[in-house]
Amino acid sequence: MEIRKIAGRTAFALLVVVLGTGAWYMWQAFPIISGYGAKNLASAVYLQHRNPIQVIKEDLGDFPLSIGSFTVNSEDSSVTGSVWGLAKRKAIYRKGLGCTLINDFTETEIRAQQIELPAAPQINSDTIPWPYGDRVSDTIPTAINKTLLDNAINFAMHAASNGESSYTRAVLVVYDGKIVGEQYADGFGKNTLMLGWSMAKSLTGAMIGILVKEGKIDPDAPAPVPEWKHTKKENITVKQLMQQTSGLDFKEDYKGPSSVTNMLFKRGDMARFTAKLPLLFQPGTVFNYTGGNTNILSRIIRQTLGEKEYQAFPYQSLFHPINAYSFLLEPDASGTYVTSSYSYATARDFARFGLLYYNNGIWNGKQVLPENWVKESIQPATADPLKRYGYQFWLNGLDKHDSTKRWYPDVPADMYFADGYGGQNVYIIPSKKLVVVRLGLHVINENEFLKEIIQAVNP
Template structure:
């Protein structure tokens, strides 16, 4: 007996509805915890570290779909933020003084709060009374040869919205010339004391911490990476070197994609031990043969740093070995629930402190007559990995070298080929131009990855200098 056309239509419609419902449930199951995790962590850090209001974070960082689906609740009594999506997928982030915010994943709040905190002691100084760059006291003199009006116009360009549908939302710009701070500007609600998020600029700081341990003779970049999970395996991961991790050539099958639920989003918003999670991934390519940018590689490095330094010294290590030596007193690296610094993504510092970090590399790793980074480390960091298509990466640093070297086949063809830079989501950048004695910081909240006109901005800045 044949089914009627009406019956076939009804069954087809039912099938489509069931398929759509199944897809929706699957999407919710995968995406909602990431949306709520991102929202809880972002509000927590921006409120407790940056001093912003919940409303400002909801309007900007969480203003676009699907992040706008999250409902956020701030609890001042226990210094936490909780987020849900339609009342589901509850995620909580907690603030701890000196450590910033941590998203609670796979471990209970009690377990995380019981973790010992052993921070570095902050020197009792007033930065406003200490000369730049170790402090914030600026000289009255101004370097000769700079077109000050052109420089101001160039900086203003970064703050001038070109398209109301694709806002740049620049929040801070700092310009150093020959080590001297020659220009800075902030958006309303932000100033030189505001800590701002690194996103992936944190990777370059993690690379510097490796350099310090190399200088101390505790790490060898050419040796197999000291990862416990790889010691007894014979699947190729035991061949991954620390240099492979630094150069993003580990070969691990890790997907760096933030538009959906992937390895990267699950790592950041659902896992307690981010580096351990990544280390469990299988090998996709022979180590050293393929360049693939991965936040997971950097979080494996964070775990290596922790085991190398030791538990008692780990939390204080970034400040004692790097931040306090360079006047970066605002800098905070945030840990995951297992206590590892999220070296791929979560560091907060003022724009001036980001400029100080750039200046350290501009000075070949020297600061106040002390060698912070080992001899040759800056050169190694700015040497392109051979398999990078545009010669665009070194040791956790982005490069503008081109491939072949100095060719037009580079990320920013109009900018100098010796430019090296820190780069993070939403167009966070610290750009270093050794040949021009320049360090330029640009921080903001540019929702589109290619919306901000980095090349146009920097071309204008460069034109103001001799």
């Protein structure tokens, strides 16, 4: 009898633990599922003009996103998400600003924000030669083996991930400044805005560079973060934020509740959320890649410039000067651009950004970035033992003599790239005169893809 009582109590205790764990997971995860789905479906519908049924099937079809329910409301340009009727989250669309999740601020407060963006010039880009416009020559440089190049592009377009389609939406190859290969999935084209995810971090690195050039930011100075005054964090530098060595206790994991998913889908002021996190490491000593560092940088830009100038700054100082007129940065509920994650542009405009770095920050004869900024941007942080990260750009490991120590062993050591969740990439390979863009839903074998592209280029 006593054994039965013990067994019964043990089973009951286990049941309580299981139910408690399940309740905790639902409390933590359901708002993330609802928020992720609402935000991404809203941007897909209102920015990309995609069919919501297709988006729900492809972009939100994997578990656990598949347990969410999402409703598009065209009357107020919004999407609402929930999980089994719980944890409702709403994302709203505003013209010129894209979509924003309602968190910490009311919908009325967000819609009342006065944000003025500069208009892109009214030009017919199809009549202007690439890269200043979109007229592309049919002539292929003699250095390009077209058959091998087409095979490489087809590899990326039809690649599978874990036995399922990677949903590659765009591949674009630029050789010596010229577009030599370009292909899109059905429903996408050269004018379709594509989500860059963390490629926005590299845009942030460029914006910081422009402010360094103007003498408004010193990379080696302590970052001007109000929450850090008179704390152990007050000596964290702008450079440490750029190199992902701030030391903040931030976990970048998209598989479940973590710092990054809580920041993106539960917080209205993402920079403030990150700034208030405790230190886990001494600043400058440990490489820890986080979106939070980048959103703090975005708010630093905002505080440096002031509201009106900040809103227009990315467009007037970076995008428009390189003829990249499709770029759009989405703000959080507080009005700070979410430059950790939410950048949209056409594949061609992402390629233009890559060309800016390929050309050492010069565009059409003008030095947009500081003269040495690109060189500095691809120097690895001393705290990064794998030598794979610079100023918001990923590196190939920089081992010129041992390819096995590179991230991509079949790709030259001088390759560096903007990288986004799910395999959004702009690869810059100076030694091969290449800028390569790949945009999709899931990752592909990037080393094999780039290897095939390189093989199509005769030495």
